Amino acid sequence: MPEVIQNIKLLSYTPNAEKLTAMAAKLCYSPSGIDDIADGLTKDKAAAFIGKIVDLGHLSTIEHASFSFGIEGVSRTLLAQITRHRIASFSVQSQRYVSYSDTGFSYIIPPSIHALGDDAVKKFEAQMQTMQVWYDEWRQALGEQGEKSNQDARFVLPGACETKMILTMNARELLHFFELRCCERAQWEIRKLAWHMLALVCDVAPALFGTAGPSCLRGKCSEGAKTCGKAAEVKLKHSEILKGKK
Numbered sequence: 085m086p087e088v089i090q091n092i093k094l095l096s097y098t099p100n101a102e103k104l105t106a107m108a109a110k111l112c113y114s115p116s117g118i119d120d121i122a123d124g125l126t127k128d129k130a131a132a133f134i135g136k137i138v139d140l141g142h143l144s145t146i147e148h149a150s151f152s153f154g155i156e157g158v159s160r161t162l163l164a165q166i167t168r169h170r171i172a173s174f175s176v177q178s179q180r181y182v183s184y185s186d187t188g189f190s191y192i193i194p195p196s197i198h199a200l201g202d203d204a205v206k207k208f209e210a211q212m213q214t215m216q217v218w219y220d221e222w223r224q225a226l227g228e229q230g231e232k233s234n235q236d237a238r239f240v241l242p243g244a245c246e247t248k249m250i251l252t253m254n255a256r257e258l259l260h261f262f263e264l265r266c267c268e269r270a271q272w273e274i275r276k277l278a279w280h281m282l283a284l285v286c287d288v289a290p291a292l293f294g295t296a297g298p299s300c301l302r303g304k305c306s307e308g309a310k311t312c313g314k315a316a317e318v319k320l321k322h323s324e325i326l327k328g329k330k
């Protein structure tokens with residue numbers, strides 16, 4: 085029953101994502117047919133097309149590219165937030181089919197609790213241990229009948245409990261997700277995940293994602309009076325991520 089940290093992998097993505105989305109954009113605005121739509125569409129030309137359509141907000145064209153991530157070492161608290169993104173597809177490790185009694189549940193300790201020092205971390209870990217005992221007691225009381233017992237014993241598990249998922253978003257949804265969740269106003273755990281995902285997709289599709297992130301990267305902060313006022317730091321963080329990826 086250890087503390088775990090975020091582990092994220094880009095498992096799969098649409099091959100030639102940039103060329104495909106550029107083809108979709110070109111088809112809308114040129115007399116080309118399907119047989120010649122890819123003609124002359126070099127990497128640079130595709131990137132220029134994508135830049136234009138993203139600026140224009142003609143974002144249905146980039147829905148043709150999808151990206152799938154394997155995510156573990158994140159909390160059920162994060163799960164509650166990320167599943168609010170309705171255009172995404174999720175497969176999440178089940179707390180009905182998977183029991184935590186043999187191995188114990190893993191958990192995430194917030195950095196703010198680590199910052200309080202060793203005693204605070206020990207206290208947090210002891211609390212997790214107490215919840216493990218509660219969980220085991222309920223599974224036993226409910227007859228240890230696999231999913232039938234797991235599904236109700238889990239009610240005593242904490243928001244810190246680790247979950248694992250496979251998540252797929254198309255490029256349009258990713259741009260939206262990065263705008264909301266890379267923002268300093270987003271909660272730390274989903275923000276950390278969002279920046280990590282952004283770095284992964286920038287690596288494989290820089291033309292699609294090179295300007296993605298919170299609104300302050302591209303102009304005025306959309307948070308109004310609640311702005312963090314850290315646009316310069318956010319821009320620096322973004323440029324660090326993009327270094328060497330174009």
Ligand SMILES: Cc1cc2nc3c(=O)[nH]c(=O)nc-3n(C[C@H](O)[C@H](O)[C@H](O)COP(=O)(O)OP(=O)(O)OC[C@H]3O[C@@H](n4cnc5c(N)ncnc54)[C@H](O)[C@@H]3O)c2cc1C
Nearest residue numbers: 165167168169170171172257260261264265267269270271
């Ligand atoms: C900083 C922050 C704080 C938050 N605090 C809270 C909170 O206190 N309480 C709370 O409940 N939530 C909170 N949320 C979650 C937020 O309300 C949204 O549910 C979440 O960010 C998903 O955003 P979305 O609906 O735009 O995105 P998605 O579900 O990913 O949808 C993408 C876009 O598709 C369109 N769309 C999707 N579904 C529909 C639909 N049914 N009808 C019309 N258009 C649709 C919209 O244009 C939408 O923006 C918070 C989010 C952030 C970033």
